[in-house]
Amino acid sequence: MTTMIQVENVAKAFTLHNQGGARLPVFDDVNFSVEAGEALVLAGASGAGKSSLLRILYGNYRPTSGAIRITHAGRPVDIVQAVPRTVLDVRRRTLGFVSQFLRVIPRVSALDIVRDPLLARGASPDEASARARAMLARLNLPERLWTLAPATFSGGEQQRVNIARSFVDPSPIMLIDEPTASLDAANRDVVVELIAEARAAGSAIVGIFHDEAVRERVATRYLDITSFRKAA
Protein backbone atom coordinates (compact mmCIF):
# COMPACT_ATOMS: atom_id res chain seq x y z
CA MET A 1 0.00 0.00 0.00
CA THR A 2 1.17 3.50 -0.79
CA THR A 3 0.46 6.23 1.73
CA MET A 4 -0.81 9.24 -0.24
CA ILE A 5 -1.65 11.61 2.63
CA GLN A 6 -0.01 11.74 6.04
CA VAL A 7 -1.51 14.27 8.47
CA GLU A 8 0.69 15.03 11.48
CA ASN A 9 -0.35 17.01 14.56
CA VAL A 10 -2.47 19.45 12.64
CA ALA A 11 -4.28 22.18 14.55
CA LYS A 12 -6.43 24.97 13.19
CA ALA A 13 -7.90 28.06 14.77
CA PHE A 14 -9.28 31.16 13.10
CA THR A 15 -8.45 34.56 14.55
CA LEU A 16 -10.90 37.29 13.57
CA HIS A 17 -8.89 40.48 13.94
CA ASN A 18 -11.77 42.77 13.06
CA GLN A 19 -14.16 41.18 15.51
CA GLY A 20 -12.28 41.92 18.69
CA GLY A 21 -9.59 39.35 17.92
CA ALA A 22 -12.02 36.50 18.58
CA ARG A 23 -10.26 33.14 18.33
CA LEU A 24 -12.23 30.19 17.01
CA PRO A 25 -10.48 26.87 17.61
CA VAL A 26 -11.53 24.21 15.11
CA PHE A 27 -9.46 21.19 15.99
CA ASP A 28 -6.25 20.11 17.60
CA ASP A 29 -3.74 17.33 17.18
CA VAL A 30 -5.21 15.74 14.05
CA ASN A 31 -3.31 12.63 12.94
CA PHE A 32 -4.31 10.18 10.22
CA SER A 33 -3.17 8.84 6.89
CA VAL A 34 -4.85 7.81 3.64
CA GLU A 35 -3.63 5.04 1.36
CA ALA A 36 -3.94 4.77 -2.41
CA GLY A 37 -7.17 2.99 -3.34
CA GLU A 38 -9.14 3.80 -0.21
CA ALA A 39 -12.06 6.16 0.29
CA LEU A 40 -11.99 7.91 3.65
CA VAL A 41 -15.27 9.59 4.54
CA LEU A 42 -15.12 12.41 7.09
CA ALA A 43 -17.88 12.21 9.66
CA GLY A 44 -18.98 14.58 12.39
CA ALA A 45 -21.75 17.05 13.05
CA SER A 46 -22.17 20.20 11.00
CA GLY A 47 -19.60 22.74 12.22
CA ALA A 48 -17.15 20.07 13.36
CA GLY A 49 -14.66 21.27 10.75
CA LYS A 50 -14.98 18.68 7.98
CA SER A 51 -14.80 21.23 5.17
CA SER A 52 -12.01 23.12 6.91
CA LEU A 53 -10.00 19.92 7.15
CA LEU A 54 -10.56 19.17 3.46
CA ARG A 55 -9.44 22.69 2.56
CA ILE A 56 -6.33 22.29 4.72
CA LEU A 57 -5.45 19.08 2.85
CA TYR A 58 -5.73 21.02 -0.41
CA GLY A 59 -3.44 23.81 0.86
CA ASN A 60 -6.30 26.29 0.71
CA TYR A 61 -6.57 26.92 4.47
CA ARG A 62 -3.33 27.17 6.39
CA PRO A 63 -3.23 25.18 9.62
CA THR A 64 -2.01 26.86 12.79
CA SER A 65 0.54 24.07 13.22
CA GLY A 66 1.38 20.61 11.95
CA ALA A 67 2.39 19.01 8.66
CA ILE A 68 0.48 17.47 5.72
CA ARG A 69 2.65 15.20 3.64
CA ILE A 70 1.25 14.60 0.18
CA THR A 71 2.89 11.94 -1.96
CA HIS A 72 3.64 13.84 -5.13
CA ALA A 73 5.50 12.18 -8.01
CA GLY A 74 6.67 9.53 -5.55
CA ARG A 75 8.01 11.91 -2.92
CA PRO A 76 6.42 13.45 0.17
CA VAL A 77 5.74 17.20 -0.06
CA ASP A 78 4.56 19.11 3.02
CA ILE A 79 1.75 21.17 1.53
CA VAL A 80 1.80 23.49 4.56
CA GLN A 81 5.40 24.59 4.05
CA ALA A 82 5.62 24.31 0.26
CA VAL A 83 6.11 27.47 -1.80
CA PRO A 84 3.16 28.56 -3.99
CA ARG A 85 4.52 27.17 -7.24
CA THR A 86 5.08 23.77 -5.64
CA VAL A 87 1.53 23.77 -4.24
CA LEU A 88 0.23 24.61 -7.73
CA ASP A 89 2.27 21.80 -9.26
CA VAL A 90 0.98 19.34 -6.65
CA ARG A 91 -2.58 20.44 -7.43
CA ARG A 92 -2.05 20.18 -11.17
CA ARG A 93 -0.67 16.65 -11.07
CA THR A 94 -1.63 15.01 -7.79
CA LEU A 95 -4.32 16.75 -5.81
CA GLY A 96 -7.84 17.36 -7.09
CA PHE A 97 -10.60 19.21 -5.26
CA VAL A 98 -14.24 18.63 -6.13
CA SER A 99 -16.51 21.24 -4.60
CA GLN A 100 -20.25 21.71 -4.90
CA PHE A 101 -19.80 24.92 -6.75
CA LEU A 102 -18.44 25.71 -10.15
CA ARG A 103 -16.44 28.90 -10.36
CA VAL A 104 -17.84 30.26 -13.58
CA ILE A 105 -15.48 32.17 -15.82
CA PRO A 106 -17.12 34.53 -18.31
CA ARG A 107 -17.18 33.25 -21.90
CA VAL A 108 -15.59 29.85 -21.25
CA SER A 109 -17.74 26.96 -22.54
CA ALA A 110 -18.63 23.85 -20.53
CA LEU A 111 -16.56 21.75 -22.90
CA ASP A 112 -13.50 23.95 -22.45
CA ILE A 113 -13.89 23.86 -18.67
CA VAL A 114 -13.84 20.06 -18.76
CA ARG A 115 -10.99 19.89 -21.30
CA ASP A 116 -8.80 22.26 -19.32
CA PRO A 117 -7.24 19.82 -16.80
CA LEU A 118 -6.39 17.39 -19.62
CA LEU A 119 -4.67 20.13 -21.59
CA ALA A 120 -2.83 21.31 -18.48
CA ARG A 121 -1.47 17.77 -18.12
CA GLY A 122 -0.28 17.65 -21.68
CA ALA A 123 -3.06 15.80 -23.58
CA SER A 124 -3.53 16.65 -27.25
CA PRO A 125 -6.51 18.93 -28.01
CA ASP A 126 -8.27 16.09 -29.90
CA GLU A 127 -7.87 13.59 -27.10
CA ALA A 128 -8.94 16.19 -24.53
CA SER A 129 -12.08 17.02 -26.52
CA ALA A 130 -13.03 13.39 -27.00
CA ARG A 131 -12.66 12.54 -23.33
CA ALA A 132 -14.44 15.72 -22.20
CA ARG A 133 -17.39 14.94 -24.50
CA ALA A 134 -17.63 11.40 -23.23
CA MET A 135 -17.65 12.59 -19.63
CA LEU A 136 -20.31 15.26 -20.21
CA ALA A 137 -22.47 12.68 -21.98
CA ARG A 138 -22.04 10.25 -19.13
CA LEU A 139 -23.27 12.88 -16.68
CA ASN A 140 -26.33 13.45 -18.90
CA LEU A 141 -25.58 17.08 -19.69
CA PRO A 142 -27.57 17.89 -22.87
CA GLU A 143 -25.24 18.27 -25.83
CA ARG A 144 -26.74 21.65 -26.80
CA LEU A 145 -25.21 23.07 -23.57
CA TRP A 146 -21.66 21.90 -24.20
CA THR A 147 -20.55 24.91 -26.21
CA LEU A 148 -22.22 27.43 -23.88
CA ALA A 149 -20.70 29.18 -20.87
CA PRO A 150 -22.30 27.70 -17.74
CA ALA A 151 -23.19 31.09 -16.17
CA THR A 152 -26.83 30.56 -17.13
CA PHE A 153 -27.00 26.83 -16.26
CA SER A 154 -29.05 25.51 -13.36
CA GLY A 155 -27.31 24.58 -10.11
CA GLY A 156 -27.42 20.87 -10.95
CA GLU A 157 -26.07 21.43 -14.46
CA GLN A 158 -23.20 23.55 -13.14
CA GLN A 159 -22.45 20.90 -10.57
CA ARG A 160 -22.26 18.23 -13.26
CA VAL A 161 -19.84 20.35 -15.31
CA ASN A 162 -17.73 20.67 -12.20
CA ILE A 163 -17.81 16.91 -11.57
CA ALA A 164 -16.99 16.19 -15.21
CA ARG A 165 -13.98 18.50 -14.93
CA SER A 166 -12.78 16.71 -11.81
CA PHE A 167 -13.29 13.14 -13.02
CA VAL A 168 -12.28 13.46 -16.66
CA ASP A 169 -8.76 12.56 -15.53
CA PRO A 170 -8.93 11.59 -11.86
CA SER A 171 -6.01 12.81 -9.76
CA PRO A 172 -4.01 10.42 -7.55
CA ILE A 173 -5.72 12.15 -4.61
CA MET A 174 -9.31 13.38 -4.84
CA LEU A 175 -10.76 15.65 -2.14
CA ILE A 176 -14.52 15.71 -2.49
CA ASP A 177 -16.92 18.10 -0.71
CA GLU A 178 -20.62 17.27 -1.14
CA PRO A 179 -20.57 16.44 -4.83
CA THR A 180 -24.15 15.20 -5.04
CA ALA A 181 -25.97 17.99 -3.18
CA SER A 182 -28.23 19.10 -6.03
CA LEU A 183 -28.26 16.04 -8.28
CA ASP A 184 -31.10 13.67 -9.11
CA ALA A 185 -30.86 9.94 -8.34
CA ALA A 186 -29.56 8.92 -11.79
CA ASN A 187 -26.73 11.43 -11.75
CA ARG A 188 -25.98 10.62 -8.13
CA ASP A 189 -25.42 7.04 -9.24
CA VAL A 190 -23.03 8.20 -11.95
CA VAL A 191 -21.01 10.14 -9.36
CA VAL A 192 -20.83 7.11 -7.08
CA GLU A 193 -19.59 5.03 -10.03
CA LEU A 194 -17.01 7.66 -11.00
CA ILE A 195 -15.65 7.69 -7.46
CA ALA A 196 -15.50 3.88 -7.39
CA GLU A 197 -13.67 3.81 -10.73
CA ALA A 198 -11.15 6.44 -9.61
CA ARG A 199 -10.52 4.39 -6.47
CA ALA A 200 -10.16 1.16 -8.43
CA ALA A 201 -7.58 2.94 -10.61
CA GLY A 202 -5.60 3.76 -7.46
CA SER A 203 -6.79 7.21 -6.41
CA ALA A 204 -6.95 7.99 -2.69
CA ILE A 205 -10.31 9.60 -1.88
CA VAL A 206 -11.19 11.85 1.06
CA GLY A 207 -14.76 13.06 1.04
CA ILE A 208 -17.70 14.63 2.80
CA PHE A 209 -21.14 13.28 1.87
CA HIS A 210 -24.28 14.32 3.70
CA ASP A 211 -26.44 11.83 1.79
CA GLU A 212 -26.24 8.71 3.92
CA ALA A 213 -26.90 6.26 1.06
CA VAL A 214 -24.11 7.81 -1.03
CA ARG A 215 -21.80 7.82 1.96
CA GLU A 216 -22.30 4.12 2.58
CA ARG A 217 -21.74 3.21 -1.04
CA VAL A 218 -18.54 5.25 -1.30
CA ALA A 219 -16.76 4.76 2.03
CA THR A 220 -14.13 2.14 2.71
CA ARG A 221 -13.37 3.78 6.06
CA TYR A 222 -14.79 6.55 8.28
CA LEU A 223 -13.02 9.19 10.32
CA ASP A 224 -15.07 10.99 12.95
CA ILE A 225 -13.35 14.32 13.35
CA THR A 226 -15.35 15.25 16.44
CA SER A 227 -12.66 13.43 18.40
CA PHE A 228 -10.17 16.13 17.35
CA ARG A 229 -12.27 18.96 18.72
CA LYS A 230 -10.33 20.96 21.22
CA ALA A 231 -11.39 19.91 24.67
CA ALA A 232 -12.24 23.43 25.76
Place this chain on the structure above:
Amino acid sequence: MTLHAAFPEAALEPEPLLTVSGVSRFYGERIGCADVSFDLWPGEVLGIVGESGSGKSTLLRCLAGIDKPDEGEVLFRAGPEPLDIYSVSEQERRRLMRTAWGIVHQNPRDGLRMDVTAGGNVGERLMDRGDRHYGKIRERALDWLQRVEIAGARIDDRPRQFSGGMQQRLQIARVLVSEPRLVFMDEPTGGLDVSVQARLLDLLRVLVRDLGLAAIIVTHDLAVARLLTDRLMVMKDGHVVEQGLTDQVLDDPHHAYTQLLTSAVLSV
Protein backbone atom coordinates in the same frame (compact mmCIF):
# COMPACT_ATOMS: atom_id res chain seq x y z
CA MET B 1 -3.98 8.86 -14.88
CA THR B 2 -1.66 7.84 -17.67
CA LEU B 3 -0.97 11.49 -18.40
CA HIS B 4 0.89 12.22 -15.19
CA ALA B 5 3.93 10.36 -16.39
CA ALA B 6 4.30 12.89 -19.19
CA PHE B 7 5.75 15.41 -16.73
CA PRO B 8 9.38 14.94 -15.80
CA GLU B 9 10.27 15.79 -12.23
CA ALA B 10 12.44 18.64 -13.38
CA ALA B 11 9.42 20.36 -14.92
CA LEU B 12 9.82 23.20 -12.44
CA GLU B 13 12.24 25.85 -13.66
CA PRO B 14 15.42 25.87 -11.59
CA GLU B 15 15.83 29.65 -11.30
CA PRO B 16 13.58 32.62 -10.69
CA LEU B 17 13.10 35.11 -13.51
CA LEU B 18 13.02 38.05 -11.13
CA THR B 19 14.60 38.34 -7.70
CA VAL B 20 13.60 41.37 -5.67
CA SER B 21 15.51 42.11 -2.47
CA GLY B 22 14.80 44.83 0.07
CA VAL B 23 13.28 47.29 -2.37
CA SER B 24 12.28 50.59 -0.76
CA ARG B 25 11.23 53.90 -2.24
CA PHE B 26 10.74 57.03 -0.16
CA TYR B 27 9.23 60.35 -1.05
CA GLY B 28 10.90 62.61 1.51
CA GLU B 29 9.57 61.48 4.86
CA ARG B 30 6.80 59.46 3.31
CA ILE B 31 7.18 55.75 2.54
CA GLY B 32 6.30 54.71 -0.99
CA CYS B 33 7.14 51.07 -0.42
CA ALA B 34 9.43 49.53 2.16
CA ASP B 35 11.67 46.49 2.20
CA VAL B 36 9.88 44.36 -0.39
CA SER B 37 11.50 41.03 -1.28
CA PHE B 38 10.26 38.14 -3.40
CA ASP B 39 11.13 35.78 -6.25
CA LEU B 40 9.04 35.45 -9.38
CA TRP B 41 9.39 32.25 -11.40
CA PRO B 42 8.83 31.77 -15.13
CA GLY B 43 5.13 31.42 -15.88
CA GLU B 44 4.02 32.71 -12.48
CA VAL B 45 1.43 35.45 -12.15
CA LEU B 46 1.77 37.61 -9.05
CA GLY B 47 -0.95 39.99 -7.94
CA ILE B 48 -0.30 43.04 -5.79
CA VAL B 49 -3.43 44.21 -4.01
CA GLY B 50 -4.17 46.99 -1.56
CA GLU B 51 -6.17 50.18 -1.46
CA SER B 52 -5.20 53.45 -3.13
CA GLY B 53 -2.03 54.83 -1.59
CA SER B 54 -0.85 51.47 -0.27
CA GLY B 55 2.29 51.66 -2.42
CA LYS B 56 1.42 49.03 -4.98
CA SER B 57 1.90 51.27 -8.02
CA THR B 58 5.13 52.68 -6.56
CA LEU B 59 6.42 49.15 -6.16
CA LEU B 60 5.42 48.26 -9.70
CA ARG B 61 7.30 51.29 -11.05
CA CYS B 62 10.42 50.21 -9.13
CA LEU B 63 10.17 46.65 -10.43
CA ALA B 64 9.51 47.67 -14.01
CA GLY B 65 12.57 49.87 -14.31
CA ILE B 66 10.64 53.15 -14.39
CA ASP B 67 11.51 54.51 -10.97
CA LYS B 68 14.81 53.67 -9.24
CA PRO B 69 14.32 52.45 -5.69
CA ASP B 70 16.24 54.19 -2.90
CA GLU B 71 17.28 50.85 -1.46
CA GLY B 72 17.42 47.24 -2.60
CA GLU B 73 17.91 45.57 -5.93
CA VAL B 74 15.91 44.01 -8.74
CA LEU B 75 17.64 41.11 -10.51
CA PHE B 76 16.28 39.95 -13.85
CA ARG B 77 17.43 36.77 -15.57
CA ALA B 78 17.28 37.44 -19.29
CA GLY B 79 20.26 35.21 -20.00
CA PRO B 80 22.40 32.86 -17.96
CA GLU B 81 23.56 35.61 -15.58
CA PRO B 82 21.14 37.67 -13.48
CA LEU B 83 21.21 41.36 -14.30
CA ASP B 84 20.71 44.13 -11.74
CA ILE B 85 18.37 46.32 -13.74
CA TYR B 86 19.46 49.53 -12.00
CA SER B 87 23.20 48.90 -12.29
CA VAL B 88 23.13 48.65 -16.10
CA SER B 89 23.18 51.75 -18.28
CA GLU B 90 20.01 53.67 -19.01
CA GLN B 91 20.31 52.55 -22.62
CA GLU B 92 20.61 48.88 -21.69
CA ARG B 93 17.64 49.15 -19.31
CA ARG B 94 15.52 50.73 -22.04
CA ARG B 95 16.48 47.97 -24.43
CA LEU B 96 15.39 45.38 -21.85
CA MET B 97 12.12 47.21 -21.30
CA ARG B 98 11.39 47.10 -25.01
CA THR B 99 12.34 43.48 -25.60
CA ALA B 100 12.41 41.22 -22.54
CA TRP B 101 9.50 42.73 -20.66
CA GLY B 102 6.39 44.70 -21.28
CA ILE B 103 4.29 47.20 -19.39
CA VAL B 104 0.51 47.48 -19.74
CA HIS B 105 -0.54 50.85 -18.36
CA GLN B 106 -3.88 51.53 -16.74
CA ASN B 107 -4.54 54.29 -19.24
CA PRO B 108 -3.96 53.01 -22.79
CA ARG B 109 -2.88 56.52 -23.79
CA ASP B 110 0.26 56.03 -21.71
CA GLY B 111 1.18 52.87 -23.56
CA LEU B 112 0.06 53.65 -27.12
CA ARG B 113 1.18 56.19 -29.69
CA MET B 114 -2.11 57.87 -30.41
CA ASP B 115 -1.00 59.39 -33.73
CA VAL B 116 0.23 56.07 -35.16
CA THR B 117 -2.06 53.44 -36.73
CA ALA B 118 -3.05 50.28 -34.84
CA GLY B 119 -0.80 48.23 -37.10
CA GLY B 120 2.03 50.70 -36.54
CA ASN B 121 1.61 50.53 -32.78
CA VAL B 122 1.98 46.77 -32.81
CA GLY B 123 4.65 46.66 -35.53
CA GLU B 124 6.84 49.25 -33.81
CA ARG B 125 7.70 46.80 -31.04
CA LEU B 126 8.88 44.28 -33.61
CA MET B 127 11.06 46.91 -35.26
CA ASP B 128 12.52 47.79 -31.83
CA ARG B 129 13.49 44.19 -31.60
CA GLY B 130 15.27 44.32 -34.94
CA ASP B 131 12.66 42.96 -37.35
CA ARG B 132 12.95 44.72 -40.73
CA HIS B 133 10.74 42.83 -43.19
CA TYR B 134 7.69 45.08 -43.69
CA GLY B 135 5.41 42.34 -45.02
CA LYS B 136 6.16 40.03 -42.10
CA ILE B 137 5.76 42.80 -39.55
CA ARG B 138 2.36 43.69 -40.96
CA GLU B 139 1.34 40.05 -41.05
CA ARG B 140 2.25 39.58 -37.39
CA ALA B 141 0.55 42.83 -36.43
CA LEU B 142 -2.60 41.60 -38.15
CA ASP B 143 -2.39 38.27 -36.38
CA TRP B 144 -2.06 40.00 -33.02
CA LEU B 145 -4.94 42.39 -33.67
CA GLN B 146 -7.11 39.35 -34.26
CA ARG B 147 -5.83 37.61 -31.16
CA VAL B 148 -7.00 40.56 -29.09
CA GLU B 149 -10.28 40.57 -30.99
CA ILE B 150 -9.77 43.70 -33.09
CA ALA B 151 -11.03 43.27 -36.66
CA GLY B 152 -8.20 43.19 -39.21
CA ALA B 153 -9.99 45.91 -41.19
CA ARG B 154 -9.10 48.38 -38.41
CA ILE B 155 -5.34 47.93 -38.88
CA ASP B 156 -4.88 51.35 -40.48
CA ASP B 157 -7.10 53.22 -38.03
CA ARG B 158 -5.63 55.28 -35.24
CA PRO B 159 -6.23 54.41 -31.58
CA ARG B 160 -8.20 57.58 -30.97
CA GLN B 161 -10.92 56.13 -33.21
CA PHE B 162 -11.16 53.12 -30.88
CA SER B 163 -13.30 52.63 -27.78
CA GLY B 164 -11.58 52.44 -24.37
CA GLY B 165 -11.81 48.63 -24.28
CA MET B 166 -10.36 48.36 -27.80
CA GLN B 167 -7.53 50.74 -26.93
CA GLN B 168 -6.70 48.56 -23.94
CA ARG B 169 -6.70 45.42 -26.11
CA LEU B 170 -4.49 47.18 -28.64
CA GLN B 171 -2.06 48.09 -25.89
CA ILE B 172 -1.95 44.45 -24.84
CA ALA B 173 -1.22 43.37 -28.43
CA ARG B 174 1.56 45.96 -28.62
CA VAL B 175 3.13 44.60 -25.46
CA LEU B 176 2.77 40.90 -26.21
CA VAL B 177 3.78 40.89 -29.88
CA SER B 178 7.46 41.01 -28.97
CA GLU B 179 7.05 37.88 -26.82
CA PRO B 180 8.23 39.30 -23.52
CA ARG B 181 9.04 36.90 -20.69
CA LEU B 182 7.63 39.22 -18.06
CA VAL B 183 4.69 41.62 -18.21
CA PHE B 184 3.78 44.33 -15.72
CA MET B 185 0.17 45.44 -15.59
CA ASP B 186 -1.16 48.39 -13.60
CA GLU B 187 -4.92 48.06 -13.07
CA PRO B 188 -5.38 46.66 -16.59
CA THR B 189 -9.17 46.68 -16.33
CA GLY B 190 -9.51 49.94 -14.38
CA GLY B 191 -11.84 52.48 -15.96
CA LEU B 192 -13.60 49.94 -18.21
CA ASP B 193 -17.26 48.90 -18.10
CA VAL B 194 -17.91 45.62 -16.34
CA SER B 195 -18.87 43.78 -19.54
CA VAL B 196 -15.75 45.06 -21.30
CA GLN B 197 -13.69 44.08 -18.25
CA ALA B 198 -14.95 40.48 -18.40
CA ARG B 199 -13.90 40.15 -22.03
CA LEU B 200 -10.49 41.65 -21.37
CA LEU B 201 -9.94 39.47 -18.31
CA ASP B 202 -10.78 36.32 -20.19
CA LEU B 203 -8.45 37.37 -22.98
CA LEU B 204 -5.63 38.05 -20.52
CA ARG B 205 -6.23 34.75 -18.73
CA VAL B 206 -5.96 32.77 -21.97
CA LEU B 207 -2.94 34.69 -23.28
CA VAL B 208 -1.02 34.42 -20.04
CA ARG B 209 -1.63 30.68 -19.94
CA ASP B 210 -0.96 29.98 -23.62
CA LEU B 211 2.22 32.04 -23.72
CA GLY B 212 3.50 30.86 -20.33
CA LEU B 213 4.08 34.49 -19.36
CA ALA B 214 5.27 35.64 -16.00
CA ALA B 215 3.27 38.68 -14.94
CA ILE B 216 2.94 41.13 -12.09
CA ILE B 217 -0.51 42.66 -11.89
CA VAL B 218 -1.43 45.56 -9.64
CA THR B 219 -5.12 45.71 -8.89
CA HIS B 220 -7.49 46.78 -6.16
CA ASP B 221 -10.10 44.33 -7.48
CA LEU B 222 -9.94 41.01 -5.61
CA ALA B 223 -12.07 39.24 -8.25
CA VAL B 224 -9.51 40.19 -10.89
CA ALA B 225 -6.77 38.90 -8.61
CA ARG B 226 -8.57 35.60 -8.09
CA LEU B 227 -9.13 35.07 -11.78
CA LEU B 228 -5.69 35.99 -13.07
CA THR B 229 -3.08 35.43 -10.38
CA ASP B 230 -1.31 32.45 -8.79
CA ARG B 231 0.12 34.39 -5.89
CA LEU B 232 -0.86 37.49 -4.03
CA MET B 233 0.94 40.20 -2.07
CA VAL B 234 -1.20 42.42 0.12
CA MET B 235 0.17 45.92 0.70
CA LYS B 236 -0.71 48.48 3.31
CA ASP B 237 1.11 51.74 3.99
CA GLY B 238 4.00 50.69 1.77
CA HIS B 239 4.58 47.35 3.51
CA VAL B 240 3.72 43.84 2.38
CA VAL B 241 1.50 42.61 5.22
CA GLU B 242 0.63 39.19 3.84
CA GLN B 243 1.56 37.02 0.88
CA GLY B 244 0.93 33.53 -0.40
CA LEU B 245 -1.04 31.48 -2.84
CA THR B 246 -3.95 33.58 -4.10
CA ASP B 247 -6.71 31.29 -2.88
CA GLN B 248 -5.03 30.92 0.54
CA VAL B 249 -4.79 34.66 1.04
CA LEU B 250 -8.36 35.30 -0.11
CA ASP B 251 -10.05 32.30 1.58
CA ASP B 252 -8.04 32.15 4.81
CA PRO B 253 -6.63 35.65 5.34
CA HIS B 254 -4.49 35.96 8.46
CA HIS B 255 -3.61 39.64 8.67
CA ALA B 256 -6.17 42.06 10.06
CA TYR B 257 -5.96 44.25 6.96
CA THR B 258 -6.45 41.33 4.55
CA GLN B 259 -9.44 40.18 6.58
CA LEU B 260 -10.86 43.67 6.28
CA LEU B 261 -10.26 43.74 2.50
CA THR B 262 -11.83 40.34 1.84
CA SER B 263 -14.82 40.95 4.10
CA ALA B 264 -15.48 44.32 2.48
CA VAL B 265 -16.26 42.74 -0.90
CA LEU B 266 -19.93 42.68 -1.78
CA SER B 267 -20.89 39.50 -3.55
CA VAL B 268 -23.42 39.75 -6.36
